[in-house]
Amino acid sequence: MSMLNAQQWHQGYFEMMLEGSKIAQLDADFVYYQQQGLTIPATISHTKVNNSYVVSPLTLITGYAQDEIPKVRFAALRWFSYQLVKIVEKPLQLAGVGTVQTLNNQCLSTNMYCQGWQTINLSKLRTQALQTRSGHALLLRSLNAAQHSPIIERCEQDGWLAIVTRQVYLHTDWSAVVAGKDLKTDLRLLKQPQWTFKKLVTEQEIERAKVLYDALYLGKYSEHNIQFTLSFFNHGVQSGLLSLYGLFYQEEMLACVGMVIIDGDMTCPILGYDLQQPQKLGLYRRASAFTINYAQQHNLRFNMSSGAPWFKRNRKAKAEIEYSYVYCQHLSKPKQWVWKTFAWLTKHFYRPILEKQGL
Incomplete structure (x- = not known):
């Protein structure tokens, strides 16, 4: 890494x-x-x-x-x-x-x-x-x-x-985390065929990630959330400030996550998914599972920020x-x-x- x-x-x-x-x-x-x-x-x-x-x-x-x-x-x-x-x-x-x-x-x-x-x-x-x-x-x-x-x-x-x-909700000691039913189910989603996460590099992919973020955080949640521009996404990826991944199903990007890592600490300021897709696809669960698995695999302290409190508690994050x-x-x-x-x-x-x- x-x-x-x-x-x-x-x-x-x-x-x-x-x-x-x-x-x-x-x-x-x-x-x-x-x-x-x-x-x-x-x-x-x-x-x-x-x-x-x-x-x-x-x-x-x-x-x-x-x-x-x-x-x-x-x-x-x-x-x-x-x-x-x-x-x-x-x-x-x-x-x-x-x-x-x-x-x-x-x-x-x-x-x-x-x-x-x-x-x-x-x-x-x-x-x-x-x-x-x-x-x-x-x-x-x-x-x-x-x-x-x-x-x-x-x-x-x-x-x-x-x-x-x-x-906020934290994972700071992975040795103490015993995966419960919800987290185990989420992690199994990462192994399903036809679903893949890959690092985003092209302008088209990065622009799609911004559309997904805006729809969720500014459209669904609050216009007072951070209004990152496309320039932020592009520059962040190109300079290594932001690690941006897309979730693809049969070559179509349906979700994205953007992570920042500094001295062993990780946060995920970018997350978005296609709100037009049926809830049964579990796009938020898949995106969250990817970030949790990434932090655990790289032994990073993960600050999951606020929001979705019961979801994060059920994934063993500490308030x-x-x-x-x-x-x-x-x-x-x-x-x-x-x-x-x-x-x-x-x-x-x-x-x-x-x-x-x-x-």
Whole structure:
């Protein structure tokens, strides 16, 4: 298995994003920092309505979150959640929650942290980042205790606030995974004749993958999901930043998966399948089985992100609360108060919903 090391990946990623037009509905400046031998890409978001949630926490709260509220099972709790979003929206706007500097931002649904982050001098990085833009809060996305406890410990020592963002599902120890009935059934699907996964290389194949992703994540799920452009797909594949595979049945591509791997950690920001095909074909199950099998065969820690919680639990993935950590001590007292109140609400209201509703 040939792949880029962490330094190569981040340098290549930063160069790609500087070209522009890689993610639609995203308005931010891209900068990078050198710290302890690491290249750390960062985004500085601009004030924009419905800016992509990967650079704007405000969109995550007021846009994407509202698309997720219907999944809450109890009507009264759904109503209360809608009202709470409306109440906090204006204070969050005034506090500048839509304009932040996000460090180590790969603009994926799940950012990953290379091994060098385990020992990073966070206060030095913070000082360096604030010299670039002193009026923005600093943000670190996609942190969970199972994978990032040393980073979380440094955040707390340095005065960063924990913001609960979602519940993610992890495979971090394959030796402890005993495949149950569902996972065994899924893995058998990979051996069926006439069904094959192959790496995508041609422009036509890559364009088909984008169509499948868009139909699922933007059409079926939410327009607030990440709007990758065809240029992102093409450049990602050509530069080795993205491993893109298609699921073919009798020479027709019916599903796709795109994986990013950094220092033994894997996530799958690209997944799509033909929504016009009958459910009995099990396209989502086949695509998910491929990613799980790939991670296990290569002994990779697999962050499966959020969504489809019961499906992922039944495939033995472990649930973990994910956080964004924010540094706002340099901001005005009113802005600090809004961030602290928001952090309190996510801890005492949002986290219990995630855990009790199994989201």
